[in-house]
Amino acid sequence: MNEDFAPLLVAWQRQHGRHGLPWHGTRDPYRVWLSEIMLQQTQVATVRAYYLRFLARFPTVGELAAAPLDEVLALWAGLGYYSRARNLHACAQAVAALGGFPRTAAALAELPGIGPSTARAIAAFCFDERLSIFDGNVQRVLARLLAFDEDLSGTRAVRALWAQADALVPARAADMPAYTQGLMDLGAGLCTPRSPDCAACPVASLCQARAQGRVGELPRKTKKLKRGRRESWWLWLRREPDGALWLQQRAATGIWAGLWTLPLFDTEADLQAVVPGAVLEPLPQIQHALTHLDWCLHPRRAAWQGQAAPLPEGRWVAPADWPAYGMPAPLQKLLA
DNA sequence: AAATCGGGGTG
DNA sequence: CACCCAGATTT
Known part of the structure; x- marks a missing residue:
C-alpha cells in the first residue's frame, strides 16, 4: 500500500487531474500562498475571481504588504472568514520583513493565517517537501483508502490518520506537487462525500473501504453542528x-x-x-x-x-x- | 476539546 | 433541508 499509492495517484493527476486553475503552473510561493489562504473552507469556483482580482491589484507580496488593511478587506469582502484577510495582510508584512517566504512547512506555519495543512501545501508545491497536507479532501480520501473508522471529530484520530498520510507521500520529492494536487483532485472530483465515482478512481484496487463495501460510511464524524x-x-x-x-x-x-x-x-x-x-x-x-x-x-x-x-x-x-x-x-x- | 468565524454549492 | 468546502485561531 505505502509504495503503490503515490505512483498511481501521481500518474493519474498528471493525466486526469486539474491543471488550468489560475494558481496552477507556478511555484511562486506568493501565488501559492494567496490561493491556499483563499481556498481555506472555500470552494474553487468561489475563489477564482477573487484570486484574479487580488493578483491584479497586488502582483507581489511587497505590494500587498504596503497596502492599507482597509483596501485588502474591501477586496476580500464577500469571500467570508474575514480574519483570513487580516492575517493575510499581517503575513505579507512579515514575509516582506523576512525578505521572502520561509522554505519549510515548519517555518511557514509560524506565520499568521498559515496553519499546519496550508504550510504543508505551500512547502509541497513550492519546495517539494515530503509532508502531507490534511484538509477535508485528504481526510475523506485516506479514511476510505485505509478503511480508517475512528471518529475524526477527535484530535487523537486526526493525528493518527495524519501520520498515516505522511507515510504515503512519494519517495521522490519531485513528485510532491503532483501528489499533493492529486489528493485534492481526487477528493474534489471522484472521492466525493456523496456518490463517489469509484469506477473512475485510480486507486480503487487499493481502497479498503471499497473492498469492504463501506465507502458510504467513511469517514466517520460524529461532531454535530448546532447553530x-x-x-x-x-x-x-x-x-x-x-x-x-x-x-x-x-x-x-x-x-x-x-x-x-x-x-x-x-x-x-x-x-x-x-x-x-x-x-x-x-x-x-x-x-x-x-x-x-x-x-x-x-x-x-x-x-x-x-x-x-x-x-x-x-x-x-x-x-x-x-x-x-x-x-x-x-x-x-x-x-x- | 469546544467555540468562533462566511458564504455558496450540492444532493 | 443538512452537509461540505485546499482550516486557523481563540477560549
Missing part, C-alpha cells in the same frame, strides 16, 4: 438628496470583522430610538446563515435630511465611494 439563532434590525439610512448611506465599521474581531455595515440593533425599538421622528419602511427580512448562527436580519429604511451625523459611530458614504468599502455579502445584495 444558534439571532435576530437583528438593520438601519438603512439614506441621506437626501445624494443617496449617501450611513455605514459603521465592525470591530477587529467577531462577525464581519473590519467590514462596513448598516447599524445593527437587537430590537426594533432600539433602532427607532436612533431616529425618533423617522418613518421606517420595513423591507423583507433576510435569512443569513453562518457556520454557528442562523441570523435573521430585518432591514428598516428611512430618509435623512441634512449633513448631521445620526449616530456617534460611522460616516456618510456616497454611492460612488461604496466600492472602496468592504461590505458583507447580504449588504451587497441588499444595496444591489
Whole structure:
C-alpha cells in the first residue's frame, strides 16, 4: 500500500487531474500562498475571481504588504472568514520583513493565517517537501483508502490518520506537487462525500473501504453542528438628496470583522430610538446563515435630511465611494 | 476539546 | 433541508 499509492495517484493527476486553475503552473510561493489562504473552507469556483482580482491589484507580496488593511478587506469582502484577510495582510508584512517566504512547512506555519495543512501545501508545491497536507479532501480520501473508522471529530484520530498520510507521500520529492494536487483532485472530483465515482478512481484496487463495501460510511464524524439563532434590525439610512448611506465599521474581531455595515440593533425599538421622528419602511427580512448562527436580519429604511451625523459611530458614504468599502455579502445584495 | 468565524454549492 | 468546502485561531 505505502509504495503503490503515490505512483498511481501521481500518474493519474498528471493525466486526469486539474491543471488550468489560475494558481496552477507556478511555484511562486506568493501565488501559492494567496490561493491556499483563499481556498481555506472555500470552494474553487468561489475563489477564482477573487484570486484574479487580488493578483491584479497586488502582483507581489511587497505590494500587498504596503497596502492599507482597509483596501485588502474591501477586496476580500464577500469571500467570508474575514480574519483570513487580516492575517493575510499581517503575513505579507512579515514575509516582506523576512525578505521572502520561509522554505519549510515548519517555518511557514509560524506565520499568521498559515496553519499546519496550508504550510504543508505551500512547502509541497513550492519546495517539494515530503509532508502531507490534511484538509477535508485528504481526510475523506485516506479514511476510505485505509478503511480508517475512528471518529475524526477527535484530535487523537486526526493525528493518527495524519501520520498515516505522511507515510504515503512519494519517495521522490519531485513528485510532491503532483501528489499533493492529486489528493485534492481526487477528493474534489471522484472521492466525493456523496456518490463517489469509484469506477473512475485510480486507486480503487487499493481502497479498503471499497473492498469492504463501506465507502458510504467513511469517514466517520460524529461532531454535530448546532447553530444558534439571532435576530437583528438593520438601519438603512439614506441621506437626501445624494443617496449617501450611513455605514459603521465592525470591530477587529467577531462577525464581519473590519467590514462596513448598516447599524445593527437587537430590537426594533432600539433602532427607532436612533431616529425618533423617522418613518421606517420595513423591507423583507433576510435569512443569513453562518457556520454557528442562523441570523435573521430585518432591514428598516428611512430618509435623512441634512449633513448631521445620526449616530456617534460611522460616516456618510456616497454611492460612488461604496466600492472602496468592504461590505458583507447580504449588504451587497441588499444595496444591489 | 469546544467555540468562533462566511458564504455558496450540492444532493 | 443538512452537509461540505485546499482550516486557523481563540477560549
